[in-house]
Amino acid sequence: MTAPAWPFIPVPFGTPVVRSEGIYLYTKDGRRIIDAAGGAVITSVGHGRVEVAEATAKAMTDMTYACPPFPTPQRDALVDRLVERWLPKNLKRVWLASGGSEAVDGAMRLARHYQYLSGRHAKTKILYRDISYHGATLATLGISGHPGRRTGLEDMWVDQPAVPAPYPLRYAGDEPDMGKAYADAIEEVILAEGPDTVCALVAEAMTGSSGGAIVPPEGYWARVQEICKRHNVVLIIDEVMTGFGRTGTKFACDWAGITPDIMISGKSLACGYAPIVGVFASDEIVAPLNKGNTALMFYTYGGAVGPCAAALSVLDIMEREKLVERVAMMEGVMERALAPLRQHAHVAEVRGRGMLWGIEIVKDRATLEPFPMSANLTMGIINKGLSDGVYFYPAGTGQVRDVIVLGPPYITTEAEIEEIVAVLKTSIDFAVAKAMAH
Ligand SMILES: Cc1ncc(COP(=O)(O)O)c(C=O)c1O
Known part of the structure; x- marks a missing residue:
């Protein structure tokens, strides 16, 4: 057959x-x-939802395409809405891709640009958790603790240092404060690798499909943030699956008490009507790029007219209802x-x-x-x-x-x-x- x-x-x-x-x-x-x-x-x-299809059709009738460096009304409207009503307060900068893997790849590049242009040239490693999925591109497979998806391609992705992911069912531990214990395990890896070599940590606020909806223990994120700050490690939070309402707040960062340096989010943003995922960053992370005249290279379809219009229409519905x-x-x-x-x-x-x-x-x-x-x-x-x-x-x-x-x-x-x-x-x-x- x-x-x-x-x-x-x-x-x-x-x-x-x-x-x-x-x-x-x-x-x-x-x-x-x-x-x-x-x-x-x-x-x-x-x-x-007919209104999403209609809003997208209208936008695409008004305008087909402009290269991402051009402002367009559809992208401007979406970016304003995100910054004004949705994103964590410290994230004021928006960069758009068409999917989660592409966006995480962009976030990895952004963290590296930030460290390099700040003069910390040796800070190149991106830590990831040993149960995780951040995408299927060769860069994102290197930071995905997902043997099922990366086996057989070992010579193609760059392996980065892994840290233990919280998995209370199978490792409840005997420490009185497991949140702290899991976080301290990250610091041990940073110290072993050499803090001057660690650029960023990438993690989901709550593990989505790789672990199957694992909620981190109390105190975990407060301690992880302390550790990242101490060692000047960029905290990249992947909310591709959890963002835009899925876990009961706009972002899982909200209930987890996380102030990310970079956050990626998107699935629920356009609800599958169009491909769009955002990389959201603080001014501090983006500032060195401006000084260094370094662009975070865009993707041709990043922030295209139709997906921006679809996303804005989905946000309208989420707010109204x-x-x-x-x-x-x-x-x-x-x-x-x-x-x-x-x-x-x-x-x-x-x-x-x-x-x-x-x-x-x-x-x-x-x-x-x-x-x-x-x-x-x-x-x-x-x-x-x-x-x-x-x-x-x-x-x-x-x-x-x-x-x-x-x-x-x-x-x-x-x-x-x-x-x-x-x-x-x-x-x-x-x-x-x-x-x-x-
Ligand atoms: C947390 C997380 N990051 C990244 C991705 C990759 O997104 P995409 O499949 O759109 O490339 C996924 C996909 O499920 C995901 O759940």
Whole structure:
């Protein structure tokens, strides 16, 4: 049999999706699937919002394209809105890309330019956490603790020093203050590498799909920030998945008490209607570039007309319908609906925040032994969910498994959450029974 031309992955999801509306995907063979994954945890305001399509069409009719150094009304309007109403107060500078990997790559370059142009030429290393995903470009794979995605390409990416990621389920430790212990482990790496050689630390405020919605322990971020300041390490916070409301505040930085030097965010910004992700930085980080007359080289599509208009329209909806507040309210709804799964014989942990939740499934709850890779449990759950009308997000890194992530649209109702969780339970039972017989 000839393989299909698209995609280059071994697990295409069968039936084509031909339409989407609200929280639903509609397939060519007439089925309706709840998008409990929000696509790839991107769908914030929901599918099929005609006003977003109309705003984008109008902008693209008025104007096709101008090279990124030109101001355009669409980009100016979006940048003003972001700075005035959305971004953490210290982040006043905006640079736009078309996707998360591209944006993280830009943030890495920005941190390096900042250190170099400030005269700290040896500060070149970018620390990353050992459970993480920051993108699929060769630069971002080098800072991704994701063996499943970078294995086989080792000679192509530049490995950077890794620090331990908080993972309280598997490493609760015996220190009284685990937040401090995890943070101090970062300082140990900085000292071992030599503080004069460390440019930046990149991390998600709350680990998204690589770990499966892992919330850091109390006190962790306060201490990490202290350490970064002490050693003049740029703090790059990746909110590609968590930003623009997903965890119940505008950014996870808000509840985590983080003042990032650079923040990247975007999935929920344009909700999948158009490709746009931002790199947001403080004046202090950008200032040396101006002095050195060094541009952070743009991408041709960075801040293009259509994506800027789509993003602004999505922000209009989020503000008008108070969707960030709604996500905060839905946190309790999701927690209550998922709570019974905590008693499940094969569920090791249910964790999350806002409308980003992870359910970790193990072979043995007492020892936390996972199912073998060959059992392919995660995909067993996903496929059963799909056949029962719900799409869940497969999380983990290969080494970290098996984790199902829920990231439904912000407009999902309580009854729909209950329906999602009922199908999740059936899907786990089905796939676990199959894996036990494996
Ligand atoms: C935290 C994080 N950073 C970066 C990326 C890469 O984004 P993209 O797939 O748009 O390149 C992702 C994608 O899921 C992500 O979750």
